[in-house]
Amino acid sequence: MSTPRIVVSASAKINLCLGVGPSRADGFHSLATVYQAIGRYDHVTVSRADGLAVSVRGERGVRVDDVPEGRENIAARAAVLLAAHHGIDPDVRIDIEKGIPVAGGMAGGSADAAASLLACDHLWQLETPREDLLGLAALLGSDVPFALVGGTAIGSGRGEVVTPLMTRGEYWWVVLEAPVGLSTPAVYAAFDEDHEGAGLLDPEIPDELIHALMREDIEALGGALSNDLQAAALRLRPELTEALAQGVAESAHGAILSGSGPTCLFLCGSRTHAQQVASGLERAGLGALSLAPGPVPGARVVAADR
Numbered sequence: 001m002s003t004p005r006i007v008v009s010a011s012a013k014i015n016l017c018l019g020v021g022p023s024r025a026d027g028f029h030s031l032a033t034v035y036q037a038i039g040r041y042d043h044v045t046v047s048r049a050d051g052l053a054v055s056v057r058g059e060r061g062v063r064v065d066d067v068p069e070g071r072e073n074i075a076a077r078a079a080v081l082l083a084a085h086h087g088i089d090p091d092v093r094i095d096i097e098k099g100i101p102v103a104g105g106m107a108g109g110s111a112d113a114a115a116s117l118l119a120c121d122h123l124w125q126l127e128t129p130r131e132d133l134l135g136l137a138a139l140l141g142s143d144v145p146f147a148l149v150g151g152t153a154i155g156s157g158r159g160e161v162v163t164p165l166m167t168r169g170e171y172w173w174v175v176l177e178a179p180v181g182l183s184t185p186a187v188y189a190a191f192d193e194d195h196e197g198a199g200l201l202d203p204e205i206p207d208e209l210i211h212a213l214m215r216e217d218i219e220a221l222g223g224a225l226s227n228d229l230q231a232a233a234l235r236l237r238p239e240l241t242e243a244l245a246q247g248v249a250e251s252a253h254g255a256i257l258s259g260s261g262p263t264c265l266f267l268c269g270s271r272t273h274a275q276q277v278a279s280g281l282e283r284a285g286l287g288a289l290s291l292a293p294g295p296v297p298g299a300r301v302v303a304a305d306r
């Protein structure tokens with residue numbers, strides 16, 4: 001008999017808008033964001049084991065040198081948290097295949113955490129209520145609940161309060177990866193420096209963005225993309241300013257940094273349009289390019305051998 005095994009796929013996230021407010025008493029910033037899950041995936045396979053073990057592998061050239069393989073890996077922490085919630089031992093082997101760029105501002109670690117929660121829940125046959133899984137996800141990181149939900153959704157609080165948006169449009173994104181990632185806390189620290197003493201207000205979702213999504217108006221959506229972390233991230237990586245401008249010159253409807261960066265995103269209306277924009281960017285030799293549709297579902301079980 002083969003060892004029971006569950007495979008979960010989890011998608012990358014981008015932020016169509018990312019409004020950042022003041023730093024709160026807990027050190028996190030209040031956020032008002034619209035998340036979208038896009039078609040870049042990590043796969044997490046869990047199988048029965050004595051004790052807890054984690055391995056990490058990169059798919060399609062994704063570099064995983066900086067991803068820890070021990071108990072400090074966020075997928076391991078997710079397994080430990082779920083086990084503790086049920087009063088059981090976290091006996092599991094976790095194999096992570098990363099297709100989402102590491103430290104790219106696309107919540108790859110959060111995707112692994114969400115995938116691990118879901119996969120272990122199935123492996124250990126716990127049937128944890130959805131609400132409890134979302135609560136555990138929030139303890140693991142601000143973006144982890146959205147990684148469970150997927151689609152297009154509003155994020156509030158520090159990002160962990162997720163409200164799905166019923167939109168129908170389908171978009172294509174050109175994803176431009178930078179060779180070296182950016183640390184999220186470093187970008188938030190640069191944001192704080194930029195806004196020292198500025199008396200930031202609590203952020204809001206721009207009406208234009210919601211209207212553009214509801215009307216499936218890609219031109220308006222491109223114009224409404226916004227990211228309050230972008231100026232700070234571009235201060236750390238000035239070369240990306242040119243890359244964003246180049247994508248728009250190549251006919252993308254909009255260009256934006258993904259979350260805290262440094263991944264750049266270019267909004268396109270179809271796969272063919274995205275291929276066209278990507279080949280223009282390729283000629284400029286700015287970095288690795290790929291295409292991803294959005295929105296796509298959040299973490300889900302794709303194989304189960306019992």
Ligand code: C5P
Pocket residue numbers: 027028029030031140141142143157158159184185188
């Ligand atoms: O929640 P998560 O672990 O993803 O956050 C990583 C880091 O990003 C935090 O330690 C904090 O520095 C920053 N952050 C923040 N405000 C948020 C989300 C993240 O300052 N709302």
